[in-house]
Amino acid sequence: MKKQPAEWQLLLYIAGQTPKSVKALSNIKKYAEIHLEGKYSIEIIDLLVNPQLAEGDQILAVPTLVRRFPEPIRKIIGDLSNEERVLVGLNIKPLK
Amino acid sequence: MRKIKTSKPQNEKFVFPKTPTGVEGLDEITEGGFPKGRPTLICGGAGCGKTLLSMQFLIKGVTDYNEAGVFMSFEEPSKDLSLNVKSLGFDLEQLKADKKLVVDYVRVERSEIEEAGEYDLDGLFVRLNHAIDTVNAKRVVLDTIESLFSGLDNQAILRAELRRLFHWLKEKGVTAIITGERGEATLTRQGLEEYVSDCVIILDHRVIEQVSTRRLRIIKYRGSTHGTNEYPFLIDEHGISVLPITSLKLDNEVSSEVVSTGVPGLDGMFNGGGFYRGSNILVSGTAGTAKTTIAAYFAHEQCKKGERTVFFAFEESPQQLVRNMKSIGVNLEQYIKKGLLQIHSSRPSLNGLELHLLTLRKLIKEFKPTTVILDPISNLITVGNENEVRSMLVRLIDMLKVNNITAFFTSLNKQNDNLRPDLAEESVSSLVDTWITVRDMEGIGERNRGIFIVKSRGMGHSNQVREFVITSNGIELLDIELGPNGILTGAARKSHEMNKKVSKLKLQNELDRKDREIARKRKVLEANIDALKNEFESVVEELGILKATEDLQVKIALGNLTKTNKK
Numbered sequence: 001m002k003k004q005p006a007e008w009q010l011l012l013y014i015a016g017q018t019p020k021s022v023k024a025l026s027n028i029k030k031y032a033e034i035h036l037e038g039k040y041s042i043e044i045i046d047l048l049v050n051p052q053l054a055e056g057d058q059i060l061a062v063p064t065l066v067r068r069f070p071e072p073i074r075k076i077i078g079d080l081s082n083e084e085r086v087l088v089g090l091n092i093k094p095l096k
Numbered sequence: 097m098r099k100i101k102t103s104k105p106q107n108e109k110f111v112f113p114k115t116p117t118g119v120e121g122l123d124e125i126t127e128g129g130f131p132k133g134r135p136t137l138i139c140g141g142a143g144c145g146k147t148l149l150s151m152q153f154l155i156k157g158v159t160d161y162n163e164a165g166v167f168m169s170f171e172e173p174s175k176d177l178s179l180n181v182k183s184l185g186f187d188l189e190q191l192k193a194d195k196k197l198v199v200d201y202v203r204v205e206r207s208e209i210e211e212a213g214e215y216d217l218d219g220l221f222v223r224l225n226h227a228i229d230t231v232n233a234k235r236v237v238l239d240t241i242e243s244l245f246s247g248l249d250n251q252a253i254l255r256a257e258l259r260r261l262f263h264w265l266k267e268k269g270v271t272a273i274i275t276g277e278r279g280e281a282t283l284t285r286q287g288l289e290e291y292v293s294d295c296v297i298i299l300d301h302r303v304i305e306q307v308s309t310r311r312l313r314i315i316k317y318r319g320s321t322h323g324t325n326e327y328p329f330l331i332d333e334h335g336i337s338v339l340p341i342t343s344l345k346l347d348n349e350v351s352s353e354v355v356s357t358g359v360p361g362l363d364g365m366f367n368g369g370g371f372y373r374g375s376n377i378l379v380s381g382t383a384g385t386a387k388t389t390i391a392a393y394f395a396h397e398q399c400k401k402g403e404r405t406v407f408f409a410f411e412e413s414p415q416q417l418v419r420n421m422k423s424i425g426v427n428l429e430q431y432i433k434k435g436l437l438q439i440h441s442s443r444p445s446l447n448g449l450e451l452h453l454l455t456l457r458k459l460i461k462e463f464k465p466t467t468v469i470l471d472p473i474s475n476l477i478t479v480g481n482e483n484e485v486r487s488m489l490v491r492l493i494d495m496l497k498v499n500n501i502t503a504f505f506t507s508l509n510k511q512n513d514n515l516r517p518d519l520a521e522e523s524v525s526s527l528v529d530t531w532i533t534v535r536d537m538e539g540i541g542e543r544n545r546g547i548f549i550v551k552s553r554g555m556g557h558s559n560q561v562r563e564f565v566i567t568s569n570g571i572e573l574l575d576i577e578l579g580p581n582g583i584l585t586g587a588a589r590k591s592h593e594m595n596k597k598v599s600k601l602k603l604q605n606e607l608d609r610k611d612r613e614i615a616r617k618r619k620v621l622e623a624n625i626d627a628l629k630n631e632f633e634s635v636v637e638e639l640g641i642l643k644a645t646e647d648l649q650v651k652i653a654l655g656n657l658t659k660t661n662k663k
Contacts, residue, residue, distance in 0.1 A: 015218035024213075047219060051226035058203045059219035061248070077248075078213035089210030 008040035118156020121338030140299030204247030328450035358397025361573030367556035381534035399431035414439035
């Protein structure tokens with residue numbers, strides 16, 4: 001076990017507690033628990049609270065899941081209901 | 097019962113709320129600007145100035161109307177944008193630093209984005225909202241929002257979201273410009289005109305006979321009247337300026353002040369002593385009839401009085417013109433140095449007609465001349481056809497008249513037998529106020545120049561054809577010389593003058609001779625008188641002698657008588 005803050009840093013951008021964002025959050029938590037147990041962190045950024053943060057990660061659609069680490073940065077937009085695509089998008093599958 | 101209402105006194109005219117664009121000429125066409133608080137679609141092909149137009153809208157909003165703006169670019173990074181518009185005289189960085197403008201670059205990279213499930217574009221909304229709120233923007237530009245279509249797969253969501261976006265912009269009360277790339281069959285590639293339908297403007301970049309002209313047309317404008325034509329526009333170092341083709345009415349003020357023609361003798365042919373200020377003058381003639389010279393004279397005269405003059409030379413370079421005029425004693429250089437005279441030389445084919453007009457318009461704005469000379473306008477026909485040239489000249493003349501600028505055109509006409517005008521003249525002759533024709537008068541083995549006035553609106557003028565010569569001292573109008581077969585010119589005039597001189601001399605001699613004759617006669621007379629006097633005197637003397645003798649005889653006789661008596 002490496003002593004890193006978290007091997008997987010995930011950011012979830014949402015704009016208010018919409019059904020889509022709630023769904024996205026529960027989805028990613030579910031996938032992460034299954035595939036990345038113990039080595040991930042999820043930060044939730046509400047753009048309604050911190051709109052200035054949207055520019056940094058070039059967010060236009062919400063919800064957007066950003067994989068900050070490991071590089072390269074990847075973005076997955078949508079409510080993450082398509083598990084297959086999320087895992088491919090995050091590059092989790094080959095790791096397993 | 098039917099009531100007939102008398103027409104109500106009309107209340108204040110409703111004015112559709114508009115946001116001035118700050119683009120020169122565009123406000124005239126749109127009659128005030130873009131619809132306030134609504135989105136406007138600007139579409140057009142690549143490189144026709146969409147981004148620039150919208151950028152100018154924002155910047156002018158800040159600088160001229162104190163309205164902050166947001167530029168959301170989907171194509172160019174903010175840095176590139178700053179650099180691009182800097183060359184056009186806009187300092188984006190300064191405006192950003194002053195918190196008057198926000199430039200937000202939205203990068204849509206397909207390879208980075210994976211779509212998994214339902215989403216919306218709230219992120220974009222939030223960003224836009226944030227940007228608008230930070231500077232309290234009234235103007236928003238979304239530069240090629242269609243880029244989203246290439247970055248995102250789900251077209252259905254995208255379209256629904258765009259519709260929501262435009263709606264949201266309207267509710268937000270910002271005046272927005274949305275740009276779109278021109279599509280094959282539709283105005284924009286993704287059919288944005290379906291969503292943005294308050295005002296649609298199309299930009300176009302066309303090349304006709306190797307001369308390119310950018311044009312702008314308002315396709316629709318809800319709730320307002322607008323110019324419907326295609327208007328040429330120009331991008332230069334000051335940004336975009338649009339040129340309305342026919343927005344002027346004929347109600348300009350007129351001046352009755354008269355300006356001298358500068359040509360000695362020509363003033364005398366006009367009853368008023370020259371041209372009216374603000375009128376336009378056409379000098380037409382075949383090649384080599386000194387049209388340019390007359391134009392230079394006029395320029396010289398105006399500059400002498402301290403009036404600003406612009407000379408457009410389509411045939412000669414400024415240096416050449418100055419040199420040539422020097423050879424006949426017209427020194428234009430001094431006025432160029434003083435800044436009173438500007439000579440602009442360009443080939444007519446350098447630009448389209450509209451660009452020439454725009455250049456002129458700019459110059460008039462900047463230099464504020466009172467006199468404009470175009471030498472020659474007939475050259476412009478090489479650029480456009482007669483109609484185009486005519487319409488351009490109408491606009492030009494209108495523009496000059498509105499500014500009360502005296503305009504002086506020369507026109508080269510083809511050498512033809514009849515005196516009536518050809519194409520170039522025909523297209524303008526009805527537009528000009530004063531028309532002077534210079535022409536060749538061919539005689540026996542020589543060519544002479546004649547000048548006459550065809551028309552002069554509002555001023556009596558001479559009907560004579562005057563001969564003029566150009567010497568190293570300049571133009572000289574000669575007095576009229578009438579011979580048995582009409583006006584005499586050139587050598588005929590000279591021989592006529594010679595004859596006149598000889599006969600005058602003869603007459604003088606005759607007179608002298610007569611005078612001498614009389615003197616002689618007088619001498620004879622006086623001699624005769626003397627002779628008679630002498631004769632008379634001798635007669636008188638003789639008579640005296642006779643008398644004396646008689647007296648003596650009487651005395652003697654009397655003496656003798658007394659002697660005898662004494663004896």
